[in-house]
Amino acid sequence: MDKLLIIVIDGCSSDYISKENTPNFYRIAKSGFCKCAKSSIPSVTNVNHATILSGKFPYEHGIVGNYYYNKETGKQDFIENSGFIKTDTIFDVLHRKGAKTALLAVNANIMEVFGRNVDFSISVQKPNEILVRFLDMEMPPKVGTLKASGWILEACHNLIKKNNPDVVYCTTSDYMMHNFAPNTNEAITHMQEIDKWIGKIYDLDPKREIYITADHGMNKKSKIVNLQAIMDRMKYEVVCHPPIKDRYIENHVYQEGGVLYLYFKEAAKDKKDEIIKFIEEYPCVESVCTKEEAAKKYNLPMDKIGDYVVFAGEDYAFGELDGEELETDCIRTHGSLYERAIPLIAVNAREEAAKYRYSRDIVRIILEKIES
Numbered sequence: 521m522d523k524l525l526i527i528v529i530d531g532c533s534s535d536y537i538s539k540e541n542t543p544n545f546y547r548i549a550k551s552g553f554c555k556c557a558k559s560s561i562p563s564v565t566n567v568n569h570a571t572i573l574s575g576k577f578p579y580e581h582g583i584v585g586n587y588y589y590n591k592e593t594g595k596q597d598f599i600e601n602s603g604f605i606k607t608d609t610i611f612d613v614l615h616r617k618g619a620k621t622a623l624l625a626v627n628a629n630i631m632e633v634f635g636r637n638v639d640f641s642i643s644v645q646k647p648n649e650i651l652v653r654f655l656d657m658e659m660p661p662k663v664g665t666l667k668a669s670g671w672i673l674e675a676c677h678n679l680i681k682k683n684n685p686d687v688v689y690c691t692t693s694d695y696m697m698h699n700f701a702p703n704t705n706e707a708i709t710h711m712q713e714i715d716k717w718i719g720k721i722y723d724l725d726p727k728r729e730i731y732i733t734a735d736h737g738m739n740k741k742s743k744i745v746n747l748q749a750i751m752d753r754m755k756y757e758v759v760c761h762p763p764i765k766d767r768y769i770e771n772h773v774y775q776e777g778g779v780l781y782l783y784f785k786e787a788a789k790d791k792k793d794e795i796i797k798f799i800e801e802y803p804c805v806e807s808v809c810t811k812e813e814a815a816k817k818y819n820l821p822m823d824k825i826g827d828y829v830v831f832a833g834e835d836y837a838f839g840e841l842d843g844e845e846l847e848t849d850c851i852r853t854h855g856s857l858y859e860r861a862i863p864l865i866a867v868n869a870r871e872e873a874a875k876y877r878y879s880r881d882i883v884r885i886i887l888e889k890i891e892s
């Protein structure tokens with residue numbers, strides 16, 4: 521079986537990659553290719569891990585956020601188990617064929633959601649001491665630190681060297697990208713560390729099939745808007761559900777992100793046109809789609825995205841604030857249509873670069889070739 525490695529650098533927009541800071545990315549691309557591809561919408565972490573791992577769009581795999589809304593109970597909660605993903609992942613398919621699989625991540629919830637049929641898993645957040653020792657490593661640093669990404673990539677390197685599983689999926693956390701713009705010293709050091717380990721991994725076996733990509737991009741935002749508070753003030757009975765919401769609030773203090781699913785309560789249904797006009801005309805809003813339009817345009821499952829999907833403009837995000845609006849110069853986040861562009865670097869890929877338009881194409885092509 522050919523050895524496969526997928527590295528997902530969380531929140532790595534292309535502007536973090538440069539000849540000076542990530543020379544190994546360029547070295548690998550020289551033997552393969554480097555291009556800009558598209559993530560799934562919304563440009564949120566879990567949605568895109570599901571897309572990359574399954575080779576499918578959200579309408580097929582069923583994951584539309586880190587957080588979900590249960591229409592029957594009115595409860596909102598975090599997605600934290602593998603029951604949410606509706607299709608096979610590359611782990612499921614290749615495990616059935618006898619492959620050894622491995623999942624390495626900074627955040628432990630990745631294991632909970634995507635760890636089905638994984639033979640070896642390790643996270644920075646909840647490390648298993650026996651496995652850490654097996655990998656000849658010190659116990660990991662904290663999740664929200666500069667060193668967390670380097671640690672998980674070193675673990676990936678050591679695992680491949682010692683055990684060489686057939687399928688390895690390794691992902692970082694977007695803590696650094698949320699907090700540091702590409703030209704800051706912290707971001708440069710972080711990317712240099714990632715690049716160093718990716719170079720070492722590549723050198724272990726230059727024939728390995730390797731894809732390096734991101735789940736979504738990242739942009740600076742100048743204003744956060746609390747659309748729920750605005751709806752409440754207007755007495756519009758609408759639930760504004762943020763699919764980006766996660767437990768790691770150090771990443772988004774206000775759970776801020778560029779997308780909301782709007783659930784209309786019974787009382788709001790008569791005023792539907794008035795409410796939608798109001799939201800569309802609100803500054804900071806890029807577009808509002810019906811669930812039917814959003815499902816068609818962005819390959820989403822119609823029954824999981826509310827009645828409407830609203831996207832923020834490039835410079836803005838929706839968030840849970842005390843007031844209605846917050847001007848800021850220190851918030852970087854994602855979720856909107858503007859964080860859809862992602863880098864894709866591949867070596868020993870199954871197809872030429874032009875065949876990879878979306879991040880889902882990596883695994884889609886592998887699975888098609890296995891099945892044919």
Ligand SMILES: [Zn+2]
Pocket residue numbers: 530531564565566694735736
């Ligand atoms: Zn992410």
